[in-house]
Amino acid sequence: MIRIIQSRVRLGGRHRLIAVASPLSSACNDGRASGHHHLLTATSSFTSGNVKLAPPSLSSQPSRSFWSSSSSSQEDDEPTNAAPPLLPVSPITPSNIAATSLLSDSTITSLQSLPEIKSALDILYSNNNNNSHHPTTSITQVHSNLQRARDILQSIPELHSSTYLISMDLHALSGQYDLALESLARYNHCLQQQEQQKQTKGKNKLQLQLQFLKAKLYLLSGQFTLALSEYEHLLDIMEQRVQRQMKNQQRSDVSRGVSVIEGAATLTGVGLTKLLLALHLEETNGDGTTTSTNEIMEAMETSTEMLLESRRDAIHSPKHASLALDLGIAASISLTNLGIVHCTLLNNKVKSIELWKEGLDTLDNMLSDAMNMATIIPRHKFIWMESIRARLHCDIACLLLGLEEHQQQQQGDGSLLLVATKKKQLEEDTLKHASEAAKKALDIYDELINGARILRGDNTTQDGDDDDENKKEWERILKEEVKKKQGEDNDENKPPEVALSPLWIDYHRCESARALGLVAHCYAQAGAAVTSEGLFQSALDASSSYPFGQRLRGRNNNVVVAADDYGKGIALSSPNLGFIARDVRLWYAMLCNNWEKRKGDADRLLADAHMIDEDMIFQGYSSPAEEKKMKKKLISGMVSSLWLFNPIDFERN
Numbered sequence: 001m002i003r004i005i006q007s008r009v010r011l012g013g014r015h016r017l018i019a020v021a022s023p024l025s026s027a028c029n030d031g032r033a034s035g036h037h038h039l040l041t042a043t044s045s046f047t048s049g050n051v052k053l054a055p056p057s058l059s060s061q062p063s064r065s066f067w068s069s070s071s072s073s074q075e076d077d078e079p080t081n082a083a084p085p086l087l088p089v090s091p092i093t094p095s096n097i098a099a100t101s102l103l104s105d106s107t108i109t110s111l112q113s114l115p116e117i118k119s120a121l122d123i124l125y126s127n128n129n130n131n132s133h134h135p136t137t138s139i140t141q142v143h144s145n146l147q148r149a150r151d152i153l154q155s156i157p158e159l160h161s162s163t164y165l166i167s168m169d170l171h172a173l174s175g176q177y178d179l180a181l182e183s184l185a186r187y188n189h190c191l192q193q194q195e196q197q198k199q200t201k202g203k204n205k206l207q208l209q210l211q212f213l214k215a216k217l218y219l220l221s222g223q224f225t226l227a228l229s230e231y232e233h234l235l236d237i238m239e240q241r242v243q244r245q246m247k248n249q250q251r252s253d254v255s256r257g258v259s260v261i262e263g264a265a266t267l268t269g270v271g272l273t274k275l276l277l278a279l280h281l282e283e284t285n286g287d288g289t290t291t292s293t294n295e296i297m298e299a300m301e302t303s304t305e306m307l308l309e310s311r312r313d314a315i316h317s318p319k320h321a322s323l324a325l326d327l328g329i330a331a332s333i334s335l336t337n338l339g340i341v342h343c344t345l346l347n348n349k350v351k352s353i354e355l356w357k358e359g360l361d362t363l364d365n366m367l368s369d370a371m372n373m374a375t376i377i378p379r380h381k382f383i384w385m386e387s388i389r390a391r392l393h394c395d396i397a398c399l400l401l402g403l404e405e406h407q408q409q410q411q412g413d414g415s416l417l418l419v420a421t422k423k424k425q426l427e428e429d430t431l432k433h434a435s436e437a438a439k440k441a442l443d444i445y446d447e448l449i450n451g452a453r454i455l456r457g458d459n460t461t462q463d464g465d466d467d468d469e470n471k472k473e474w475e476r477i478l479k480e481e482v483k484k485k486q487g488e489d490n491d492e493n494k495p496p497e498v499a500l501s502p503l504w505i506d507y508h509r510c511e512s513a514r515a516l517g518l519v520a521h522c523y524a525q526a527g528a529a530v531t532s533e534g535l536f537q538s539a540l541d542a543s544s545s546y547p548f549g550q551r552l553r554g555r556n557n558n559v560v561v562a563a564d565d566y567g568k569g570i571a572l573s574s575p576n577l578g579f580i581a582r583d584v585r586l587w588y589a590m591l592c593n594n595w596e597k598r599k600g601d602a603d604r605l606l607a608d609a610h611m612i613d614e615d616m617i618f619q620g621y622s623s624p625a626e627e628k629k630m631k632k633k634l635i636s637g638m639v640s641s642l643w644l645f646n647p648i649d650f651e652r653n
Helices: 105-111 115-125 141-151 157-173 176-195 200-220 224-248 260-281 293-314 318-346 347-371 379-400 426-450 466-488 501-526 529-543 575-593 601-616 636-642 648-649
Strands: 007-012 013-023 408-410 414-419
Touching: 105 115, 105 157, 115 141, 115 157, 115 408, 115 466, 141 176, 141 636, 157 200, 176 200, 200 224, 200 648, 224 260, 224 575, 260 293, 260 318, 260 648, 293 318, 318 347, 318 379, 318 636, 318 648, 379 426, 379 501, 379 636, 426 501, 501 529, 501 575, 575 601, 575 636
Parallel strands: none
Antiparallel strands: 007 013, 408 414
16 A cells, blocks of 8 residues: 655645655565556666675674675576776766766767777776776867767767767866856757657656756856756646646556656755855845745755655665665755755754754665675675765764855955954864764765775774674685685676776865864864874865866966866865865865964965865855945755755666
8 A cells, every 4th residue: 555645845835736745655565566567667777686695693793894795686587787887987076977877878879989989988987998997088079079979870869969968077077167058058959959869758757867967057057046946946846746647546557657766856945046146145034044944954854854755665675775875865865955044044053963863773774684684785785875974074073173154254345354262162063973973974974985894804803802803803704605605606607897987086085174173173183283284285186176177276267267177176076076176275274374383384275275166166156245335155064965866866876
């Protein structure tokens, strides 16, 4: 029996039906769901693993890294002859677009026959045989090559139009969102010309995916009003689908339904765009709330509740392990976002930390469920989960340290200047909890960048007590068991290896600057200034390490430079990474400003932070300057953790 949950949100002065979630009812005794799960069908596919281990009886749990796999998992009774994807999986991050992932394998195979297109894909996915994993062809040259390829493919409409998706990803990679939107518009125009040759079913799904991408491009470029318009239009489409489905009761046709992830992604888009609009325009009431506070909160809370409840129903059936995984990932992201809303909009720090801890518990439960169901989590989804976990720990540490806001001082001309004031000394217990959270985040980033410590032979255990010895023994046994199981598999039954783009590591290295900065600030609070400075230097290096970045020094401020020489710099393509780069410089300036004879260094760091905020973080993300006072307030760096997920993120192979 399917339970129907109707959620309503007040938008634009009227109530709208935004989603109908039908969580799975309890599984029957034979392991099958007792209700046909149609409306909730998530846009993802992953099956349970062929390497299965019973839950350990030891009290000490192994490293989380054991529950990931470099291959997709598969049910025992299903064939494993699926071919691996032709392209590596690109990073799933708050700023990813990945329009190229919409292309079929047959289309990619055809396109790769042209050297002009292969060079573009090499940049997007960092495919080459050199020691350095970054290509040497400039992006400008690649765009020229793509135009030449379009001329060649003019007589083949499907291949010709596909080149615009590649251009869209290339422009987004270097932060040129206006050009990315133009490429998307050209692709849509090509689709309209091919409309009579397309099947309606496939076209409708593709148009929905493209609209999600368009809305996200608007949001990443700071065009929040346009992004909100797109998400509200998506709500209208989903209302119509849900109402039509409820009327016709056609539960066997998945294309007519609305998945919970689609509904939650749309609600999240509405909530986050309204939040950013409120922060951008600073439209607050007397009590500090905005006129749209209730709308933002209701949209974000509804999205979170939908995902959590749907996951609780999905985990009852082993056949829906894939769905439960995707719903759990989306729920942990939604809890992250909701905590930031409470922090930035309501200044409710206690509730924020409570929500972030619930997000961490959700991630832990997902690993436990995978172990109990004897399933292996695909490697890219495990990395995705760990990046969310690291972000949650950073958010908790940032809030405990009181770094969610920056101090500014009004100048004679009315402008606001950043100042690096010394933070109030924290209580010992607060500093301890903040240090623990920051260290956990840093340890996660270390494994995301350098690989699992246990597989590297990096034993961090200092003392040989019984618990540590049990843990080491369990990890050794598990390691041997995994190798044994993998060795017993025949090549024919082995699931395909899924390659990951090296850009995953590049993104996480850049993002790790936040964890480094937080650990550094903890040392500064504890009076270890020298250690703190060393960590801050590492944070600066990490924040400026993105291969498609922009350098602070020696650049043309009037032109967006995409680092055609592939020099490393601050990421142009991600406001999230831009905020991190800005904040670590502000935090470092606090240390220098309270250190004898270091005011010059503090001033330089503050100037760099201003430069990042004004020139490199898109204007939509900063409060606008008033015409007369030239007053501009910095948006909290907590915004760096906001994540607008798309249904397409869950469809990666």
